[in-house]
Amino acid sequence: MDVKIGNATLSLVLGDITKENTDAIVNAANSGLRGGGGVDGAIHRAGGPAIMEECRKIGYCPAGQAVVTTAGNLNATYVIHTVGPIYKGGTRGEATLLKSAYLESLKQAVKKGSKSVSFPAISAGVYGYPLSEAARIALKTIIEYLKENNSIDLVRFVLFDQAIFDVFSEELQKLA
Ligand code: ADP
Secondary structure, three states: OEEEEOOEEEEEEEOOHHHOOOOEEEEEOOOOOOOOOHHHHHHHHHHOHHHHHHHHHHOOOOOOOEEEEEOOOOOOOEEEEEOOOOOOOOOOOHHHHHHHHHHHHHHHHHHOOOOEEEEOOOOOOOOOOOHHHHHHHHHHHHHHHHHHOOOOOEEEEEEOOHHHHHHHHHHHHHHO
């Protein structure tokens, strides 16, 4: 599913983000940048040790922020590691932190001159964010950003299973 936002395209696709060839791909990392399960593990496995080497040097990234490394063996040029909030009921600033994770990732992408960026569904896995709310915040944040900025041409949400893809599609239809 594709929508035009100004001159940019926002796409939802079902797939594996490690296969993307956008300039940057975003990793849903943890604060210690240590790798782990989910999309984080998949990116490190597919991208090889050069990514972890840079993560170790950077050392830490707080929730709501983002840092950049090489993409190693991946097709992308950069991996942007952002840390989403761990969902604890919704009253601990989770929505603000999730929005910030998307925005800071876009800012890092622009800083590196990236024109296209792929995102996973940040915090929607082990971090436990309720899916439709996570999708709504993700899409709203990207749409607002693309309306106000024109350095990014393409944002792709690469959604790993049909259930998440369906939730994102539903929320996008409400917003676009
Ligand atoms: P978080 O800790 O931020 O919740 P997870 O990695 O547990 O991060 O989950 C985030 C989302 O990434 C989930 O929707 C999960 O299904 C998805 N995911 C896992 N592997 C991949 C992959 N290879 N490509 C894209 N998305 C993935």
